[in-house]
Amino acid sequence: MDDESGISQELEQSLRKHRRGSESTGTLVVSEEEGYVGDTITFQGRNFPAGEQYELRWNSTDGRWGVLEANEIVGPQYQPRKETIATVRTDEDGTFDEEWMVREDYGGAHRIEVRDGDTTVATAEYTILPWFELDQQSVPLGDFFTITGYGIGPNVVTNNYQVAWDNGNVGFMTGVMNRGTATAQIRAVGPVGKHTLQVWRNYRGVPYLQNNTQSPYGPVADGRQSQWVVEVTEPEQPPESAWLDAQLDESPIALHYPDVEDTEAELSITPTSGQPGTTAFISGENFPAEEEVNLIWYRHEGHRVKGIPITPEPKPEMLPTVTTDEDGRFQTEFTIPHGEGSTRPITAAVGGREVAVTGFMMQPSIETFSPTSGPVGTTIEIELSGVGWPVYENAPYFLYDNKPLGYVCGLTDNDGGGIVKLELPASGEPGWHFIDAYPCLFEVQQDEPDFELRPHLSYLDNHPVRPLPAYHMAFEITED
Numbered sequence: 001m002d003d004e005s006g007i008s009q010e011l012e013q014s015l016r017k018h019r020r021g022s023e024s025t026g027t028l029v030v031s032e033e034e035g036y037v038g039d040t041i042t043f044q045g046r047n048f049p050a051g052e053q054y055e056l057r058w059n060s061t062d063g064r065w066g067v068l069e070a071n072e073i074v075g076p077q078y079q080p081r082k083e084t085i086a087t088v089r090t091d092e093d094g095t096f097d098e099e100w101m102v103r104e105d106y107g108g109a110h111r112i113e114v115r116d117g118d119t120t121v122a123t124a125e126y127t128i129l130p131w132f133e134l135d136q137q138s139v140p141l142g143d144f145f146t147i148t149g150y151g152i153g154p155n156v157v158t159n160n161y162q163v164a165w166d167n168g169n170v171g172f173m174t175g176v177m178n179r180g181t182a183t184a185q186i187r188a189v190g191p192v193g194k195h196t197l198q199v200w201r202n203y204r205g206v207p208y209l210q211n212n213t214q215s216p217y218g219p220v221a222d223g224r225q226s227q228w229v230v231e232v233t234e235p236e237q238p239p240e241s242a243w244l245d246a247q248l249d250e251s252p253i254a255l256h257y258p259d260v261e262d263t264e265a266e267l268s269i270t271p272t273s274g275q276p277g278t279t280a281f282i283s284g285e286n287f288p289a290e291e292e293v294n295l296i297w298y299r300h301e302g303h304r305v306k307g308i309p310i311t312p313e314p315k316p317e318m319l320p321t322v323t324t325d326e327d328g329r330f331q332t333e334f335t336i337p338h339g340e341g342s343t344r345p346i347t348a349a350v351g352g353r354e355v356a357v358t359g360f361m362m363q364p365s366i367e368t369f370s371p372t373s374g375p376v377g378t379t380i381e382i383e384l385s386g387v388g389w390p391v392y393e394n395a396p397y398f399l400y401d402n403k404p405l406g407y408v409c410g411l412t413d414n415d416g417g418g419i420v421k422l423e424l425p426a427s428g429e430p431g432w433h434f435i436d437a438y439p440c441l442f443e444v445q446q447d448e449p450d451f452e453l454r455p456h457l458s459y460l461d462n463h464p465v466r467p468l469p470a471y472h473m474a475f476e477i478t479e480d
Contacts, residue, residue: 026094026122028114034127036224037102037150037181041126045088045096045114054121056086056098059111063154063176065464070255071390073464075446076176078154084115102128106180107151107158128180129222130158132199138231141192141432142239142474144185145230147199149173149458152180157217160449162200162207163457165189165402169207171438171455173199177462184457187434187472188232189401198227205450238476239432242369245460245469249273252359253465256343258298258312265356267348273361276385276418278336280360282319284348287328291350295319297337298345299418300389303411304443310389310411312345319346336360338367339418340410341388342466362386366471367419373476378426380435380475384408387420391444392464396437396471397455401428407440407453430477437471439463 031042043056062081066074085103088096107130114122130151139145152175153159161173163184175182186197200207201220212219212226220226250273264286271280287293297318302310318337322330336344341362348356368383387410388394395407408420426433438455441464456463459470 026114028112028122028124030112030124030126032126034129034222035102036129036131037104039102040099041102043086043088043096043098043100043112043124045090045098045122046094048090048094048096048114048121050090050092050094052116053087053089054096055084055115056088056100057113057115057120058083058085059113060105060179061154063106063179065176067392067464070253070465073391073441073444075444075451076154076159076174102126104150104179104181106154106175108153108155129224130161130180131221131224132161132226134197134228134230137228138233139188140233140235141188141190142235142434143188145188145197147173147184147186147197149175149182149184149199150180152182154180156448157203158201160201160203160205160451161220162202162205164196164198164200164207166195167198168403170399170402170404171397171457172205172451173458174449174451174456174462175458182458182462183460185460186457187399187402187436188230189434190232190431191429192232192234194229194231196227197230203449205452205454235432239434239474240472241372242366242471242473244364244366244471247273247275247363247469248467250361250363250466252343252345252361254359256300256312257345257357257359258314258347258354260347260354260357263355265348265350267346267356267358269346269358269360272359273363274336275363275365276336276338276367277365279333280336281331281333282346282358283329283331284322284324284356285327285329287324287330287348287355288350289324289326289328291324291328292321293324293330294321294349295332296347296349296354297339298347300340300342300411304391314347336362338385341386341393341418342390362388362418364388364469364471366473369473372474373478374426375478375480376427380424380426382422382424382435382473384420384437384471385418387418388466388468390465391442393439393466393468395440395442395453397440397453398424398435398437399455400424400435401433402436404455407442408437426475426477428477430479433475433477435473435475439468439470
């Protein structure tokens with residue numbers, strides 16, 4: 001009887017659900033048709049059966065950069081995403097009201113479903129509008145203002161926003177990653193006093209100046225502030241002359257290793273990342289006992305513009321030869337040399353056969369910034385090391401006082417030991433002037449939006465593949 005009773009109850013529930021679905025699909029309305037990340041809205045359910053439980057399902061996308069071989073950038077890639085944001089139960093009148101705060105997500109229209117198991121019984125739509133906030137409106141000369149954008153993209157028009165300082169285009173922000181949220185830091189450059197900071201929008205990568213007057217897509221932030229008057233104040237102490245953003249611990253990318261024979265020999269390095277000059281230890285195990293092992297450093301050589309493929313090439317005299325112990329182990333200490341950024345492969349060869357591979361993630365450094373002061377026209381010499389060869393780190397883009405200047409290339413001189421050299425003339429009124437170099441994308445296979453060869457200001461949380469730092473320098477113009 002108990003089994004039969006249980007079966008009967010399951011059958012009755014199934015029939016009741018079927019009858020419920022055929023009688024009414026219900027009505028879902030959102031208290032607001034559109035709004036911003038952080039807003040509180042209400043989902044209003046009506047005309048449902050009484051005392052029933054439903055799930056509210058939010059439809060959106062997940063974004064990432066399409067990357068081939070951890071090198072070539074295809075462009076932004078998006079795929080559908082669904083998530084349950086609430087569980088509701090109708091009252092005796094078949095209604096429910098559910099408050100919900102709009103989470104960080106991409107801008108544009110989002111479909112909300114009322115789900116009864118696998119069945120959608122009602123839908124509504126809510127549009128997230130983009131908006132931007134500034135962390136502070138007064139900072140000392142040489143420090144940074146931080147802009148955070150919410151509800152960016154993924155539409156081709158609305159996932160590329162440009163930032164202007166005193167009507168000069170500094171670079172772009174995008175929310176490809178982090179569900180449409182992006183962060184940019186803008187240098188407070190002189191003179192001391194009031195300046196303007198503004199966010200523009202255009203899929204071509206340069207500001208469309210009719211954004212807020214005649215754009216078919218409406219104002220940049222749909223009613224919220226996208227332009228600020230900010231104040232640059234006198235610093236309490238002189239700015240630091242040359243530095244990089246903090247760099248994280250990283251691991252090498254195995255896709256960038258050369259092929260070696262498949263053996264039991266194992267090679268490892270500690271630490272796995274750092275700048276030139278880092279002291280590292282290479283360890284090996286499962287090698288032949290009491291045998292010489294040649295350690296081989298690799299560089300990546302080639303030239304995209306000339307059509308020369310970029311490939312890892314051995315430099316066998318840069319690392320020591322070691323001898324294994326009776327257990328086939330060894331450990332040796334060495335100093336990381338200068339070289340191109342990204343993965344620097346290291347192989348171990350026995351009897352001319354490369355039998356194991358590891359790698360070191362080479363990180364950028366500022367080798368030379370000199371002089372740090374002088375009159376207008378002074379030649380400023382800059383040397384960088386660890387500029388990578390993949391397209392997402394190959395071309396740091398330089399700004400002088402927040403004005404675009406140009407880019408350098410990490411593979412310009414394959415005989416230069418990985419050192420990138422440039423000279424700039426000091427310009428401007430007496431006082432402090434600032435040089436910043438941001439990551440940029442040298443090549444992108446997709447044409448729209450146009451991300452190529454522009455300072456990527458949202459590199460902190462939206463750059464492809466690696467967490468690259470920006471370079472920061474300060475020069476003081478003196479009287480003649």
